[in-house]
Amino acid sequence: MFELEKERVFYYFEKISSIPRESGNEKAVSDWVLSWTKTLGLEAAQDAAFNLVIRKKASAGYETAAPVILQAHMDMVCEKTPESSHDFTKDPILLKVENDWLTSACKTSLGADNGIGMACAMAILEDDSLAHPPLEVIFTVEEETTFKGANSISPELFYSKRMINLDHADEKELIAGSCGGTGVMFTLPLSWEKCENSELGKNENAGYEAYEIKVCGLKGGHSGEDIHRGRGNAIQLLFRVLQEIVSVGGKVISVYGGTNRLAISREAQAMVLINDRQAAEEKITAMKAVFQKEFGKSAPDLDVMMESAVTKISENERICYLKDSEFEKMAAVVRLFPDGIISMSGDFPGQVDSSNNLGIIRAFPETGELQVISEIRGLYRTMVEDTKSRIEMLGSLFGAKVEYFAGYVSWEYAQDSCLRKTALDVYKKMFGEEMKVSTVHAGLEGGMFTEKEPEMDIISIGPSCQYFHSPMERVSIRSVKKFYGFLTALLAKLK
Ligand SMILES: [Zn+2]
Incomplete structure (x- = not known):
């Protein structure tokens, strides 16, 4: 000094x-x-x-x-x-x-x-x-x-x-x-089907095996200050993959992604049952190519992986999975949930005025529900209210509970x-x-x-x-x- x-x-x-x-x-x-x-x-x-x-x-x-x-x-x-x-x-x-x-x-x-x-x-x-x-x-x-x-x-x-x-x-x-902003907790009850491992084998699509599907390598960042950088949200990308996997007979067991609602999610994963491994792998390869095209610049390390999870599920464990109609309900909520930039500023070009960051997702058979946690932001109080009302509309369409926490004023x-x-x-x-x-x-x-x-x-x-x-x-x-x-x-x- x-x-x-x-x-x-x-x-x-x-x-x-x-x-x-x-x-x-x-x-x-x-x-x-x-x-x-x-x-x-x-x-x-x-x-x-x-x-x-x-x-x-x-x-x-x-x-x-x-x-x-x-x-x-x-x-x-x-x-x-x-x-x-x-x-x-x-x-x-x-x-x-x-x-x-x-x-x-x-x-x-x-x-x-x-x-x-x-x-x-x-x-x-x-x-x-x-x-x-x-x-x-x-x-x-x-x-x-x-x-x-x-x-x-x-x-x-x-x-x-x-x-x-x-x-x-x-x-x-x-x-x-x-x-200003607020945290959002969106809870949707879901029902899982129970079956023995052996029962799965009796299914007409015999030979189901458990796999973990993972989307990772995204850049993430702050849910407000980096929301406009086009870095992609791993949770959204995972659901695009899961929709493809379900289309070739896959069954979703559980989903989890993101670590903090104030951070853009970098990683998300799901446990799934797959009976046509080759068809699933083709879908994974195709989606990886799609994402690399869409996010290549902002996320050069982006990866979509499918790994055997047989060791993670014991032989005699009763496996629960989501019926296709329940998975579709969950996918609709996640894919329609406001996510990312909602509006840009008319006063300051390039500046974001309102956004919602879908930061965390959890869906496990043990809890019997889907939890989505997000952070709404808006320069005007009315913008925060507007995003809240959209999420509430989604909630009432699907019978979900919507709660708010940690709110602050703009x-x-x-x-x-x-x-x-x-x-x-x-x-x-x-x-x-x-x-x-x-x-x-x-x-x-x-x-x-x-x-x-x-x-x-x-x-x-x-x-x-x-x-x-x-x-x-x-x-x-x-x-x-x-x-x-x-x-x-x-x-x-x-x-
Ligand atoms: Zn300071």
């Missing part, structure tokens, strides 16, 4: 980095900032969740200006390389300068997300030479995991109706909205935003180029603040940071300086 420490943003970032602050463990950093506000004589409040609200009076001439919130989150994602011995519960994160980049010297994530945002706000609170309206600085907890801080903070604690969120990671971009894009207009003007005057405006197809704290104060005018900005949430995380020193200049100039314009 050395020279950099003279600059207050970096000075405060180093202080913050010395205090462990994994999500859920923010008390120490919150207490430290609170005691720091006392040394400056600032008014501050800490709530039961350890959120902080700090107030600073307007500078001379700005007394009648509307107040503004500067907001950042205190927690960080704690990732380290396998060889790092760093203990995130007690060790400070030491900083290292490499050319223009500030990184962790401990082979860990840096925590510039969002420690740099906090440091900018602290440097502003400390500096009495800056021009600004009344300031409310809000530092929240658990942004990276549950949004507990933004969710639980009482609207009684702040009175501003405009807010600058400092959690973005691209100096040339301003974020003007974020999606920060809707406002066609007119005074704060955004001022920020774009300031940026253009300072740097001679337009700032890009966009929305994100992921949840941000802005949604929770608009829920508390519907009139809240919000922008999200920040300096350029790369590889966040990973041990390679780094922030550009030049960009932090540029951003700090921009932020203070913007505050001076908010009369």
